[in-house]
Amino acid sequence: TFIFTDPHMTNGQVIVTRAGEKSITDPKELAGLTVGVQLETTADIAATKYQEDIEFEVLRYNEVIQTFSAMKVGHVDVIVADYAVAIDYVNKDPESYQLTEVMLTNEPIAITIRKEDTALRDELNEALETLRESGKLKELSMKWLGDDYTSNIDEELNVVE
Template sequence: MKKSILIITVLLSVLLLFAACTSDAEETSGDNGDVKKVLTIGVDDTYPPMEYRDENNELVGFDVALAKAIGEKLDMEVKFISTGWDGIFSGLKTENYDAIISSVSITPLRLKEFDFSDAYLSNGQVIVVKPGDTSVTKPEDLAGKNVGVQIETTADVAAQKYKEENDFEIIRYDEIIQTFNAMKAGHVDYIVVDYPVAIEYVKNDVSSFEISTAQLTNEPIGVCLRKGDKELQEKINGALEELRADGTLKAISEEWLGSDYTTDIDLELNVIE
């Protein structure tokens, strides 16, 4: 009996040791056989040019390139977890991934619930109009119009606030591409959206879209992290500093946005919440 108990105890010990060696889902083997930590990234892959699927269903975009560059600096394998925007923050809280690199604006309200890296990209909410439309120079000019936004974004929040004093209709869509399709179809008059995204759509379809002179907010973009995850925050900030110093960050911006929006970022938040 004692011998049986001893054998069972040894077997359990071996199993526990094996489990301890293999249960860490944040490790993977590199090309040279070295074990690498995995950095899991939550991303809404429907937001070109920042993060989206190309014609081969490959995940590409500014933030995708940035996340991979951060992974290289940290010697970590990057794994992307595609998540709808409406659930992306709850997914971070429930530890579905380590961080969000998905065009997340830094806002006072979000800073209460999450930690952020240093800002890596200039951003603000702008109004997209039809080419030649000069009637929109300030948010008040939206009065009486139909305005398209992506649901639960800072554009959505800003539009809701302005609507309180300026009567206009807000039409909310699950994906940003739907707002631009709706504008082309005549269902919305204007779109409120992040500046880098507006640049992409205007560049690809100058006959349909133009960016007005009205800017609603200033809300630079950073890596979103769970509250209190200071170790990862420090590592990512270190990686961003290196990427800025060696020119990689600028190169990524020029490749995906057509110009450098990573230098001289205005860090003073001007956000509507």
């Protein structure tokens, strides 16, 4: 069993469309479309959740690269993927893909620790708070991830314990 630090960054599921096509501005616009996701990921979970209220088809692929390839050849209309993954594909191939402004989820990310290591968790939480307050956490996120993944952490979402 494991415990977690306080969330130190966020990532969420976003929608990617083909470059040059009408952008999706609301999840309801998924109705009637074929959505590509990586199997058994938070993208798959999010798409399945949205299917409760919106009728669309989900095609599941073993690897995220397969979802992007499927879009290129027309097997899927849109892709649901982690923002960090999606923005990388969009930046590397803007002729093929565009990112919509729709954020389907806002997922807090934390460090996983063995259950018995509560002292380590507490020390890490202190260090993360110091980095956050000093702006260093944001700076590192910008440097290594190309965006600020340390803001807008949804405090209503609880880290699983």
